[in-house]
Amino acid sequence: MNTLAEENYLKSIYHLSLNDVTVSTNQIAAALSTKAASVTDMLKKLADKELINYEKYQGVTLTPAGEKIALHIIRKHRLWEYFLVEKLNFKWDEVHEMAEEMEHISSVELIDRLDKFMDHPKHDPHGDPIPDRDGNFKKHELKPIASLNVNESGIISGVRDHSPAFLQYLEKQQLTIGKKIAVTDIIEYDNSMILQVENTTTHISREVAKNLLIAI
């Protein structure tokens, strides 16, 4: 159907489209750790297949067909991540690279059965929504803890940074998905925040507060 490279480009374009309406050649190159010239080559191929809208120098957007493919890859990625954590007991910081390979397994029937086997999970281990087989999901509105004021609270529901280092740090601080947090103080000097997390008090930097998301 589509090559591995094509799938990875479509997925990257989809993710980048969440922040910008149109996605640039250089953004894609950075996301895929490749060179701008290679991206241009691939954009032509994807445009020929009518998976993206592309005018040279104007950046790209996904066509409905391209978005559908991207969402299917993302569905597979997140279902496999859920499987790895819930069934094989991996930690949430260990599963991304494996899922990067597994998301390219092609069988639709397989992924539907996997979905059923796990009781149709709605979110992956990092709080990201899992699209259904038609690509639909309700995008939960999240905001960073950094946007809270003192005495405001919320439930941890996602992360903006998916790096193992960040995820391991959060795990150690018990700042995991589903935990209720409240802001007890904000240090004026560096804008760092003191949080109440269940029975314990935790001090996080502004940087961390920006990358840790709560449900609105």
Next chain:
Amino acid sequence: MNTLAEENYLKSIYHLSLNDVTVSTNQIAAALSTKAASVTDMLKKLADKELINYEKYQGVTLTPAGEKIALHIIRKHRLWEYFLVEKLNFKWDEVHEMAEEMEHISSVELIDRLDKFMDHPKHDPHGDPIPDRDGNFKKHELKPIASLNVNESGIISGVRDHSPAFLQYLEKQQLTIGKKIAVTDIIEYDNSMILQVENTTTHISREVAKNLLIAI
């Protein structure tokens, strides 16, 4: 590490080596549905990597390193087949193509956890042995039902033909792994065999009898 193509070649050579000490270029080409010229190209690469012993015109054998890789791919293939049947409820004739893709997922930790998740199965859904992480397995000695005489019996433990058509036929006749069978009669005219399978009587052709294996 190794490319997908290299892994498929090593696996094919391994399987072909079970029937012949040395494996020919044409045999590999047929097994992989490719051309002899392509095989020769790849054999040079695998010989350069010291994964096969290759002298031109002399056929090939796997080196210990090549065999280790082949067994690891086969381990993954069979564990995924077991997963698909036992956990996702696929039928035994549906899983091979999916496993052909899944066997190339690289993580060793993943496959060890999968093995543990399923309680270290010793055989795949077709009765083939699953190598352990070091590539060891006890090769069960099997013989075709065709080698039995009247009144002899055995337990169905494997198949020689893995095609969906054959597997579906066996399923319909209840001739599945683990079933005890006894030969009640052999028809002289065409050498077809009458079997007692639990409470029912089944009539199978010589062709089927040759491809259905019992433990010795």
Next chain:
DNA sequence: ATAATTTTTTAGACCTGTCTAAAAAATTTA
């Protein structure tokens, strides 16, 4: 033992996906 046939290898081409270097276009700066 020679000829005919089959198997295997070589030669040369092509496709995908990547790269570097250089040219062209767009954007930013002054």
Next chain:
DNA sequence: TAAATTTTTTAGACAGGTCTAAAAAATTAT
């Protein structure tokens, strides 16, 4: 708005893997 800078595209090359056609070696038949 002209110059400097940045972004993007083009040109040309290369590696992996495949193919067809033809040559070479091995095997089988006569």
